[in-house]
Amino acid sequence: MTSATNALIDRARDAGCEALIVTTDAQTFGNREWATRNNADAKNLSWDTKLETLLHPGWLVSGLLTHGMPRFANVIDFVPKERRRFFDSAMWIRSQMNRRLSWDTVARIRDRWPRRLIVKGVLTVEDVVKAAELGVDAVALSSHGGRQLDWAVAPLDVLPEARRAVGDRLALLVDGGIRRGSDVLKAMALGADAALVGRAVLYGVAAAGRPGATRALAILRQEIDRGLALLGCPSVRELGPRFLVRAA
Numbered sequence: 612m613t614s615a616t617n618a619l620i621d622r623a624r625d626a627g628c629e630a631l632i633v634t635t636d637a638q639t640f641g642n643r644e645w646a647t648r649n650n651a652d653a654k655n656l657s658w659d660t661k662l663e664t665l666l667h668p669g670w671l672v673s674g675l676l677t678h679g680m681p682r683f684a685n686v687i688d689f690v691p692k693e694r695r696r697f698f699d700s701a702m703w704i705r706s707q708m709n710r711r712l713s714w715d716t717v718a719r720i721r722d723r724w725p726r727r728l729i730v731k732g733v734l735t736v737e738d739v740v741k742a743a744e745l746g747v748d749a750v751a752l753s754s755h756g757g758r759q760l761d762w763a764v765a766p767l768d769v770l771p772e773a774r775r776a777v778g779d780r781l782a783l784l785v786d787g788g789i790r791r792g793s794d795v796l797k798a799m800a801l802g803a804d805a806a807l808v809g810r811a812v813l814y815g816v817a818a819a820g821r822p823g824a825t826r827a828l829a830i831l832r833q834e835i836d837r838g839l840a841l842l843g844c845p846s847v848r849e850l851g852p853r854f855l856v857r858a859a
Contacts, residue, residue, distance in 0.1 A: 613709060615689060615707065616709070616720075617723070618689065619686070619689070620720065620723055620724055623724075624724070624725070624726075628726070629726055629727060630726060630727035630728070630729055630748075631720070631724050631726065631727070631728055631729070632729045632730075632731055632751075633712075633716075633717060633720060633728070633729070633730050633731065634731045634732055635712060635730060635731065635732035635733065636731070636732030636753060636754070636755040636759055637708065637732070637755060637759065638708045638709065638710045638712055639708075639710060639759075640705060640759075641755075641758050641759035641760065641761075643758070648660075650698075653698060653702050654696075654698040654699055654702070655698070673820070674820075680696070680697040681697055682695075682697065682700070683700055683701070683704060686704065687700065690703055690704065691703065714741055714745065717730060717742070717745055717747070718745050721745055721746050721747065727748040727749065728746075728747050728748050728749075729747070729748060729749040729750070729751060729784070730742050730747050730749075730750050730751070731750075731751035731753050731784075731786065732751065732753050732755060733750050733751070733752060733753070734752060734753070734754060734763060734764055734766065734769055735769070736769065736772050736773050736776050738750075739752075739769075739773040739776060739777055739781075739783070740776050740777060742781065743777045743780040743781045747781055748781060748782065749781055749782035749783070749784055749804070750773075750781060750782075750783060750784065751784040751785070751786050751807060752766035752769050752770055752773065752783065752784065752785050752786065752787075752803075753766055753785075753786035753787050753807075754766060754786075754787045755787070756786075756787050756810065757787060757788070765787070765788060766785050766786060766787050766788070767785065767788065767797065767798060767801060770783065770785060770798065770801045770802050770803060771801050771802055771852070773802070774801075774802030775802075782804040782805070783802060783803050783804055784803060784804060784805050784806070784807055785798040785803045785805075785806045785807065786806070786807035786809075789806050789807065789808050789810070789811075790810075790811070791831070791834050792830075792831045792832070792833065792834025792835035792836075792837070792838055793834060793838050794806070795808070795831065795834075795835055796835060796838045796839070796842070796847070796850060796854075797855065799847050799850045800850040800851055800852060800854045800855050801852065801855070808828075808831055811827045811828075811830075811831060812824045812827050812828060814827060815827030815828075835847070842854055
């Protein structure tokens with residue numbers, strides 16, 4: 612492990628964090644075509660994007676002009692002071708990604724980190740089993756939202772076999788393709804312990820800040836409760852494959 616990784620682990624432990632997430636699906640960045648449309652170069656927005664921003668003065672005032680450019684608050688202290696502007700820090704963080712990440716790295720993190728450890732970005736049953744053998748507490752089956760490898764297997768397709776392979780030895784989370792409360796119910800019915808819904812919350816934040824995030828979660832909760840009622844299922848804990856029919 613690098614000294615930066617050790618420092619992050621120590622900082623998380625000293626801060627009382629309950630869980631550490633090791634992301635395995637972003638050491639090499641995918642083809643971010645949207646970046647070529649929105650950015651003139653690695654450090655600046657394109658003129659088209661700047662013009663689009665000016666066409667939304669309400670968002671501009673309540674967002675950028677009030678709070679400034681976003682910051683990577685969880686790691687900004689580790690970024691060199693001369694590289695802490697938004698785009699510059701993003702490029703620096705990207706350059707620090709350790710492409711030598713392996714199961715040996717996960718094992719060393721497990722030895723150093725005393726609390727819950729989650730490995731995100733796994734998409735094979737064999738890797739789920741390996742994580743269980745190393746004492747990982749949870750695995751997030753994830754294709755990184757389909758942004759990294761656009762023809763990767765869907766996490767939901769891996770989920771049932773992964774659950775059969777590891778039983779209750781670790782928690783299985785599902786990330787990617789969760790857009791509605793009914794998607795959460797499908798994941799739970801196939802054996803997930805939880806579904807990650809970060810994109811919905813991110814859209815809420817982008818639209819209306821903290822109230823937008825709260826509203827996005829409320830919509831998901833309403834859809835989940837309504838779906839359970841229509842299924843005649845009193846709790847997500849009672850969901851199972853019997854509620855699903857796979858299309859031929």
